[in-house]
Amino acid sequence: MPEREVPTFPADGGARIEYELQLYYWIRLIRAFEERVSHLHRQNKILGGVYSGAGQEAIVTGVCAPLREGDFLAPLHRDLGVFLVRGVEPGRLMAQLMGKETGLSRGKDNFLHGGELSRGIFGPTSMLGSSLPVCVGAALKFKMKRDPNVAVAFFGEGAASRGDVHEAMNFAGVHKLPVLFVCENNRFAFSTPIEKQMAVEDLAVRATGYGFSGYVCAGNDLLAVLNLTQRLVNRIRNGGGPELIEFKTYRFRGHSEHDPATYRDQDELIEWESRDPIPLYELYLEKRGHDLARVREQVDARVRNTIQEAVDYAEHSPFPEPHEALEDLYAPSAQTDAAEERRAARGARG
Amino acid sequence: MPEREVPTFPADGGARIEYELQLYYWIRLIRAFEERVSHLHRQNKILGGVYSGAGQEAIVTGVCAPLREGDFLAPLHRDLGVFLVRGVEPGRLMAQLMGKETGLSRGKDNFLHGGELSRGIFGPTSMLGSSLPVCVGAALKFKMKRDPNVAVAFFGEGAASRGDVHEAMNFAGVHKLPVLFVCENNRFAFSTPIEKQMAVEDLAVRATGYGFSGYVCAGNDLLAVLNLTQRLVNRIRNGGGPELIEFKTYRFRGHSEHDPATYRDQDELIEWESRDPIPLYELYLEKRGHDLARVREQVDARVRNTIQEAVDYAEHSPFPEPHEALEDLYAPSAQTDAAEERRAARGARG
Amino acid sequence: MEITYLKAINEALHEEMRRDENVFVMGEDVAELGGAFKVTEGLLDAFGPERVIDTPIAEALIVGAGVGAAMLGMRPVLEMQFGDFISCAFDQIVNTAATLRYRHGGLASCPIVIRAPSGAGVHGALFHSQNPEAWFTRVPGLKVVAPATPYDAKGMLKAAIRDDNPVVYFEHKRLYRSVKEDVPTGDFTVPLGVAQVRRSGDDLSIVTYGGTLHQALEAANIAEREDGISVEVLDLRTLLPLDREAILAAARKTGKVLVVHEDRLTGGIGGEIAAIIGEHAFEYLDAPVRRLAMLDTHNAFSPPLEEFILPNTAKIVAAVRDLWAY
Amino acid sequence: MEITYLKAINEALHEEMRRDENVFVMGEDVAELGGAFKVTEGLLDAFGPERVIDTPIAEALIVGAGVGAAMLGMRPVLEMQFGDFISCAFDQIVNTAATLRYRHGGLASCPIVIRAPSGAGVHGALFHSQNPEAWFTRVPGLKVVAPATPYDAKGMLKAAIRDDNPVVYFEHKRLYRSVKEDVPTGDFTVPLGVAQVRRSGDDLSIVTYGGTLHQALEAANIAEREDGISVEVLDLRTLLPLDREAILAAARKTGKVLVVHEDRLTGGIGGEIAAIIGEHAFEYLDAPVRRLAMLDTHNAFSPPLEEFILPNTAKIVAAVRDLWAY
């Protein structure tokens, strides 16, 4: 399958309109891709944990859009969209979810732990919050090497309670590193509501304690996400040091496919469903003068095709060979090879 | 040696004057005790690491003074004074430093890792910051059991960078626990100046991110320390939830006895030496109308005696027996004992 | 009554909380949700939010705060949502908790229980399948247990809660709903530190615990039926302190020992056990002590990979035959 | 030139930073102070504050940020001020770093070195004396080394820095200034994964590493001189991956093996080694594999306690005699 370019965000008017349609494609693709994943999960074709990002697609789309090749991202477990927007082949992503050889981790792990370094995407461990120090380290490299790049660390408001998050933000502040901290505050960590997680309304205030600024933004409003992110990413790229954005959002589905989420308030859910980022963005496209019905039709088809291709690709991909479980543990290295040789030589002698 | 009562802070005038003289005794005792420790260290009579709190005595004295029996404290490694003010036998403390059987940990560890639970003092591990979750757990117990007690967590501005500190403060905020966070900001973590540790001037601002208040206070001013602490401790005791005080102070000596601290600016040191908490407090006693020369003479003698007794006690105490290294690992327990019996029975049978 | 392994743990929690008001439960999603696996189900309703506490995602805090409360007389039962995340609380366990009594000269205790759902074979991949026990079995001051049956799960959890020392309690996720047995409804405890012979045999001994006990028993039956090999199976139950007498007795009895665990081979507790046997039952051994364990890699996700690296009944049977043929 | 173990490490750092501009050093007090033990002395002057970074007290950050930089081509050398504090970075090491390549399907590498000054016998008590190596030798994806001589300290640090995998490098504090030897000034490396016979002998083999190597060599001389026992001493040098061939060769040669380490007995790497020998050199053994290690307790402070629990030359001599007499 052909590799796509990492997208860059166009500044001028005409290209921008084109790009805004691309944004619509992405936000729709993410939603549909995840719906298909959920379906495949029910069919037992996807075996591991699956965490829907439905309701939060505007964040990943709007944050990734203004990024460039060479930027570094650590997605949250709900951020499958990061992979799609950054141009990872949908088929390989689907293969990853199915544990196939052609998946990002070649079947070693599932879901988003694979990462795709060629697209600047770090595959986080499950340990929430522990990817923030890594992101900060990537940003340290950018600073040391004068690279014009930005590292983006996604995390949930739940993960924000972990110590690693504190250590990472503090260090980023001290060294004014080019890192954007993106909190997706969806008001729940699994079943635990925000009131049991923190005693403040806006997590963004914590940035002050690390010497940079924290912003609060409507996370379901793609344009708002995009505009704020673009502004801050530019500032960071120009040496302005870290920034934190807290996106207010909501998880439309359960924590994972297994979770009926009965602990949630139905009114709250309805309230937030009425802030669905997709119709909100469609409203914008209409105001922009697009013929929405036509746009929809085109995008529907494109999305359907892409997903079907991805599923076909993944389903037709082989599982890894059993012995591959013992591969990819160590990078080959001059030293190890020398050691092997020396041991081999000794073996031959004695 | 006789045990002393845990002090309580008197509200009324006459007793207060008496008590203020006691404060003077403590602050002088701490300074002198540590000087003697330093001397004994040079004589190789104290073998482990020794971390002087010189310059910071007003903080421990002023924070401990308004506390009560049953309150829980986790001292910083520089807070030998906490033990003295809380009424731990100076001889046992000295024995602890010398690794003697009569020390707090019976020779198991040195310096302040021993703790003295009967005085509410937790013996922290060396891992900086890790005592804050413990303190918060003590506060949780107080809240659950409706105990009218307060937990006090001391930490350096250096330790504040550790993740455990964040996790602890956040939880305390969520549950409005009766805990006072006491930061001794002495501007250095070993050789590392504050600018390399955090990008903010006042660490106290971080409290805002956890839903409580942070205060900045002159840490070398015993009266200021005492007044603020007393006010906040009362508030906490009455269910007001956690508070954080950042005391601005300075380390008069090196990080440890081995450290000449050549990395410090001499002007800065002189500036801070001119804020020595002892003469500052003496000035207050004079303004209060005391005959300072007489007070000094009395306190000198008392301090000298106490310390000499402590040294004598410790020097005459035996070292633990070698096999004691294998004791105190496990609490005896009904279960274990049953297991022992069952094993013994089985042994007898087969 | 016949109950599952999961239900047995849940019952133990209910009963202990009823028995002792100082027992409380703390962890992520343990209250309203009843835990990711429903192990703490019903506790919130029965004991209220003060004693069943949903924490933020902060494993170091969970354990550290547990220690603080325990020092003052409480008996916290602390849940790691998955045993894998115990790495995030590592320092609090191995330093703060394990050395607490020691550094306080014997004058403080730390009666906490850390419940850690562990184990593979449930498509959990790298970070929802780990068997972290051997990180802790080398730390004096801790006790480490890994019950394999509903009866033990209940009795040992009760014993752990009543124990005045920090206990890390590994419960195997695969067993939650897959094993059932009759468990008394009333109060009983299973002492910590005592292994149990689950099957008597004369030719060869399998030493195991936790998830692989059931595979080992199956394998023993197959080996007896198909090859006439009489296999003893010892369930360690407690991993620290080890029941050395029981291990040595099993080794001396048959002279041939196969140690089986789902934890990785290298650095798993099997090495310690083999070393103990090799040192203290040397004269009794008719064959090398063999180990069958997860291969030295991570918990790979894809079914063929997971199948390849984990021990199972067939692999145990093969190892038994091989050792028998020595 | 004859240099100390400490100086050897320092030289390796200087030379590697000069050789490769992607090498940088990060940790607490490593810059202006030159490290708590002066291991990083002179680096700040030579390479400036961008490549010699004083961090806040945040071990998880130090390792995690190292991983991030390493993924993008840097070669960070990360210092734990004391090896004991490695517990605070545990998750980042065993999960983030060790599984990095694996979960990225072999398409990412993690060339970090974590330097951890470890070891007892310096009045460091519970939290400045630990030997944490066996927590890491059970984690595939990591390499773990513990050089015992200045030559190896230099050559193996260079090898570790050039290795594309995460390496935990344990340097024994007691050796810093107490051992000296001729070490070439120029560039050389000592391959990871290869043990070294330090003393040849026919009657009995000691397998050891790190701090106890020197005691073992002394003990071997005493046993030879006083008892006529000819003792072979194998220095493991790398603890993960173990040089199994060298271990088995030592066992097969003499049939009597004493494993010695300063880490605790239970759960120390000695158990793994004894198990390997017991399984793969079974027919060659004339006696049980014995282990001499720190007793199963914490690193007690008071001199009589510390003396009692740690291995030393006299205890090794006694163990050699005892095993010889088997």
Ligand SMILES: Cc1ncc(C[n+]2csc(CCOP(=O)(O)OP(=O)(O)O)c2C)c(N)n1
């Ligand atoms: C360190 C750690 N503890 C616990 C978990 C289990 N866990 C997985 S997702 C989750 C909730 C995460 O909440 P949040 O960070 O807000 O992200 P969200 O799922 O809401 O997007 C929990 C507790 C984990 N993955 N890592």
Ligand SMILES: Cc1ncc(C[n+]2csc(CCOP(=O)(O)OP(=O)(O)O)c2C)c(N)n1
């Ligand atoms: C987790 C951890 N990392 C490193 C150390 C080593 N260390 C001991 S004291 C110290 C500096 C502490 O600074 P601060 O917290 O400001 O307290 P201060 O010594 O200034 O009173 C360091 C780095 C430690 N004890 N614990």
Ligand SMILES: [Mg+2]
């Ligand atoms: Mg959330």
Ligand SMILES: [Mg+2]
């Ligand atoms: Mg300080």
